[in-house]
Amino acid sequence: MPPIATTAGPVDAADLGRTLVHEHLITAHEGLRFQWPHLVDAEAEFDAAVRETKGAQAHGVKTICDPSVLDLNRDVRLNLQVQEATGVRFVMATGVYGQHYTFLPHYFQNREVDALADCFVHDLERGIQGTPVRAHFLKCAADEPGITPDVDKVHRAVAQASLRTGAPIMAHTHPGTHTGLLQMGIFAEEGVDPSKVLLAHTGDTGDLEHIEELLATGAMLGMDRYGLDAVFLPEGPRNATIVALCERGHADRLVIGQDACATIDWFPPELKHALAPDWHFSLVFERIFPALRDAGVAEADLDAMVGANVHRWLAA
Numbered sequence: 001m002p003p004i005a006t007t008a009g010p011v012d013a014a015d016l017g018r019t020l021v022h023e024h025l026i027t028a029h030e031g032l033r034f035q036w037p038h039l040v041d042a043e044a045e046f047d048a049a050v051r052e053t054k055g056a057q058a059h060g061v062k063t064i065c066d067p068s069v070l071d072l073n074r075d076v077r078l079n080l081q082v083q084e085a086t087g088v089r090f091v092m093a094t095g096v097y098g099q100h101y102t103f104l105p106h107y108f109q110n111r112e113v114d115a116l117a118d119c120f121v122h123d124l125e126r127g128i129q130g131t132p133v134r135a136h137f138l139k140c141a142a143d144e145p146g147i148t149p150d151v152d153k154v155h156r157a158v159a160q161a162s163l164r165t166g167a168p169i170m171a172h173t174h175p176g177t178h179t180g181l182l183q184m185g186i187f188a189e190e191g192v193d194p195s196k197v198l199l200a201h202t203g204d205t206g207d208l209e210h211i212e213e214l215l216a217t218g219a220m221l222g223m224d225r226y227g228l229d230a231v232f233l234p235e236g237p238r239n240a241t242i243v244a245l246c247e248r249g250h251a252d253r254l255v256i257g258q259d260a261c262a263t264i265d266w267f268p269p270e271l272k273h274a275l276a277p278d279w280h281f282s283l284v285f286e287r288i289f290p291a292l293r294d295a296g297v298a299e300a301d302l303d304a305m306v307g308a309n310v311h312r313w314l315a316a
Helices: 031-033 044-058 076-086 112-126 149-165 179-190 210-215 233-247 268-275 284-293 299-305 308-314
Strands: 001-006 009-011 016-022 025-028 063-068 089-095 137-141 167-171 197-200 222-223 254-256 261-264
Touching: 001 089, 025 044, 025 076, 044 063, 044 261, 063 179, 076 089, 089 112, 089 149, 112 149, 137 149, 149 167, 149 179, 167 179, 179 197, 179 210, 210 222, 210 233, 222 233, 222 308, 233 254, 233 284, 254 299, 254 308, 284 299, 299 308
Parallel strands: 016 063, 025 261, 063 089, 089 137, 137 167, 167 197, 197 222, 222 254
Antiparallel strands: 001 009
16 A cells, blocks of 8 residues: 555555544634634644544544534644644645535635645645645545535546545535535546545444445445534434444444534534534544444444544545
8 A cells, every 4th residue: 555644744545554544633714714824722622633643542542534624613733733742643635625515715716626636636645734745645526505606616527636646535414405416426527436435424424325336436425523412413323323234234334423623613612512412532432333243234444433544435
């Protein structure tokens, strides 16, 4: 397998160790933080990032994939600081989340797809935000608004950057409106190898027929949003879906996580706690794995969801 670019430099996939596929040190709006810096408590954000990372580390996690990109306040310097404080390395992304899953900044609206793809390739081949840390995977998103013209542009730019560099792709999906199939259609039109694609948030649905359709595309599936029971599918149905997919022989196509944010500015802290009191980097180890074991999921399959399956996608 080719080496994986991390905040600690290139690492062989076989040496990544236990790996969380989808967690954020920070999720915030870049423009707000630039215009009103008095709203930012950098020390508290660092402390929260270290606390969450150490929580995962206590369960054997060596590597975390952080899919923060434009519109989510990607900050590779924070990742480097947390790595120095904890020893856990990060695999970084490049791409665009998209404001309200709908539109791009005017800069990219008024330029061709190549201009967007070039930015992604720069991060993958030269480094992120003026550092030598290279991104390793691409991130794009489609949600309830569907494939708007700008969302289509992002997906095609991601596909083209993947073809130019070989980088894998993580696509935020909205299973309720079946965007994953539309996203895979765009990637197929652009010639992307489907094994390079991870369809994030597939675990937000218990519709096994739809999930089988997604599996048929050849993509990996993210069961990666545990801890948001008041917002998305609760824990019980999520577990039942994983159990059913493992029984059907699909355990090698699943990765698991929380999509947790050590800091998120979308909500006041008290509202975040009320909505998601258990949303943290350690939930899958502390509560989900024991429940899945009790339901008959093999230990080797659980290990693969935070190990070999993630590593295979990263090295695809």
